[in-house]
Amino acid sequence: MDLKTISAIDLAEAIRSKKVSSTEAVSSALERLKGVHEAFNAVVSTDAEEALAAAKEIDAAVAAGQPLGPLAGVPLAHKDMFDRAGKIPSWGARIRREKPCTEDGTLIARLKAAGSIQIAALHMTEFAFGPTGHNYVLGHARNPYDPSRIPGGSSSGSAICVATGVVPAALGSDTAGSLRLPAAACNVVSLKGTWTRVSRAGAMPLSPSLDCVGPIARDVRDLALLFGLIAGHDPRDGFSSRRPVPDYLNLIEQPIDGIRIGVDERLIGEAHPEIQQRLETSMKILEKAGARRIAVRFQDWKALDTLGQLLQLPEVASEHGPYLRKRAADYGPQVRARMEFGHFISAADHQTALRARGTMLSRVLTETFGNCDMVILPTFADPLPTIDELDVGGGPQLMAALGRVILYTRPVNYLGLPALTLPYPRESYLPNGFQLVGRPFDEARMLAVGRAYQKEVPGEVVNIG
Amino acid sequence: MAETGADSPKQPKSLGEHTIPQERLDVILPFVEMLSETAVKVGDTLPLEADASDIIRVLESEGN
Numbered sequence: 001m002d003l004k005t006i007s008a009i010d011l012a013e014a015i016r017s018k019k020v021s022s023t024e025a026v027s028s029a030l031e032r033l034k035g036v037h038e039a040f041n042a043v044v045s046t047d048a049e050e051a052l053a054a055a056k057e058i059d060a061a062v063a064a065g066q067p068l069g070p071l072a073g074v075p076l077a078h079k080d081m082f083d084r085a086g087k088i089p090s091w092g093a094r095i096r097r098e099k100p101c102t103e104d105g106t107l108i109a110r111l112k113a114a115g116s117i118q119i120a121a122l123h124m125t126e127f128a129f130g131p132t133g134h135n136y137v138l139g140h141a142r143n144p145y146d147p148s149r150i151p152g153g154s155s156s157g158s159a160i161c162v163a164t165g166v167v168p169a170a171l172g173s174d175t176a177g178s179l180r181l182p183a184a185a186c187n188v189v190s191l192k193g194t195w196t197r198v199s200r201a202g203a204m205p206l207s208p209s210l211d212c213v214g215p216i217a218r219d220v221r222d223l224a225l226l227f228g229l230i231a232g233h234d235p236r237d238g239f240s241s242r243r244p245v246p247d248y249l250n251l252i253e254q255p256i257d258g259i260r261i262g263v264d265e266r267l268i269g270e271a272h273p274e275i276q277q278r279l280e281t282s283m284k285i286l287e288k289a290g291a292r293r294i295a296v297r298f299q300d301w302k303a304l305d306t307l308g309q310l311l312q313l314p315e316v317a318s319e320h321g322p323y324l325r326k327r328a329a330d331y332g333p334q335v336r337a338r339m340e341f342g343h344f345i346s347a348a349d350h351q352t353a354l355r356a357r358g359t360m361l362s363r364v365l366t367e368t369f370g371n372c373d374m375v376i377l378p379t380f381a382d383p384l385p386t387i388d389e390l391d392v393g394g395g396p397q398l399m400a401a402l403g404r405v406i407l408y409t410r411p412v413n414y415l416g417l418p419a420l421t422l423p424y425p426r427e428s429y430l431p432n433g434f435q436l437v438g439r440p441f442d443e444a445r446m447l448a449v450g451r452a453y454q455k456e457v458p459g460e461v462v463n464i465g
Numbered sequence: 466m467a468e469t470g471a472d473s474p475k476q477p478k479s480l481g482e483h484t485i486p487q488e489r490l491d492v493i494l495p496f497v498e499m500l501s502e503t504a505v506k507v508g509d510t511l512p513l514e515a516d517a518s519d520i521i522r523v524l525e526s527e528g529n
Binding site: 194195196239241243303306307309310313317321324325326328337340341343344345346348349351352353354355356357358359360361362365394396398399416439440441442445 | 481489499519524
């Protein structure tokens with residue numbers, strides 16, 4: 001059994017059936033974690049002692065024939081932005097909570113209740129405010145396929161640790177693309193659910209109107225399992241939806257014949273030619289699997305992106321105002337510079353962006369999704385840039401450079417729609433990926449499409465020697 | 466040297482002790498102006514009753 005490539009579902013089954021112990025799985029993951037961190041700067045802190053103790057408990061429960069959760073004994077690691085009782089999350093920053101958390105965040109608690117074992121807290125862009133993996137406090141994270149290139153952000157460590165086979169899955173967050181970009185850059189999969197589908201309680205807030213939390217994995221089935229465990233109403237997050245949570249894993253093999261995928265040639269045409277070509281390759285794979293191509297058009301993409309900024313920038317400025325006023329030097333230059341913008345946006349403009357959201361979403365659902373079930377878009381507009389190319393700090397190119405990185409992702413957050421990221425076939429290229437943007441709460445169907453795609457383009461673990 | 470510091474009329478009070486150098490203000494202000502133009506255009510198309518909670522209503526009512 002290869003503990004590096006095994007899925008979370010298969011590993012949980014192997015632990016249940018005593019083919020491998022949780023202690024072996026956790027020890028193996030901790031061992032791989034060291035090398036991966038040294039090479040790619042993926043980890044903030046490890047929890048070796050606690051993780052091994054938890055693994056022993058699971059092994060004892062297996063031996064005693066006790067009931068086990070669906071992830072019992074499976075090592076996971078998560079972006080270092082979630083509350084954990086007794087710990088202080090780093091938020092990828094110098095500025096942190098003064099006192100340890102008194103309880104676990106909802107997602108940490110739900111995954112723990114399912115039996116998973118957290119082995120580490122992972123690298124993230126400072127305060128999750130950046131799409132590339134640059135972090136001027138922790139040091140920049142590096143892409144496991146080419147360490148000179150960005151791994152994507154802000155959930156960089158999560159994508160790196162999944163791509164390198166440290167863990168089969170990890171949690172991250174997505175305010176403007178932060179689950180989708182690192183997943184695409186590291187050749188793995190992610191699901192940003194419909195806004196309100198997953199509780200944010202105990203997750204570091206950045207821009208509450210846009211923030212989503214979700215899983216990254218190598219196998220779409222693992223995404224389905226984790227998403228089913230973390231989705232659902234939470235009294236601690238008043239925005240969380242009360243809709244029942246489907247059994248995503250059970251629905252994942254549903255046929256996708258006839259599913260209509262919208263293609264906006266004009267919008268896709270803004271991407272680099274290589275990206276357009278690779279997206280076309282993936283679209284053909286989806287068609288071969290049974291999907292139908294439908295021509296669609298987003299009328300207001302640029303306006304949607306601007307409205308997203310009118311939410312994000314002042315909300316970040318408000319969250320961080322008290323610290324920026326007193327401890328500006330403790331921020332990295334890029335995050336500090338971006339935070340400054342929000343202080344110049346009027347409350348009237350922010351409120352307009354908020355009030356327009358329902359109208360803009362209705363329009364998109366009618367005009368763009370009127371004849372299709374989901375829309376395919378690139379995740380990145382360009383082939384992966386190098387870390388140096390995007391090392392713009394707080395300079396004058398900052399907004400243009402980062403704006404290009406999140407060209408295809410931030411408007412999706414503004415609309416609150418779900419998005420599944422899948423990798424293009426790698427062939428001779430560096431990793432990159434596309435996103436399927438779905439109708440509200442249509443994650444089950446999107447995961448079924450992702451599952452059908454992975455039968456043709458299976459997940460892989462990067463060989464790092 | 467361009468005007469800088471807390472005395473600048475262009476420094477919002479919400480920044481407190483943190484002052485932004487003029488060269489950064491020269492980037493920020495046109496950028497924010499550009500965003501604001503879109504807000505005004507979009508705002509002109511919105512009905513008076515448009516509300517921040519509409520997004521929740523639309524997500525729930527249009528959801529699969």
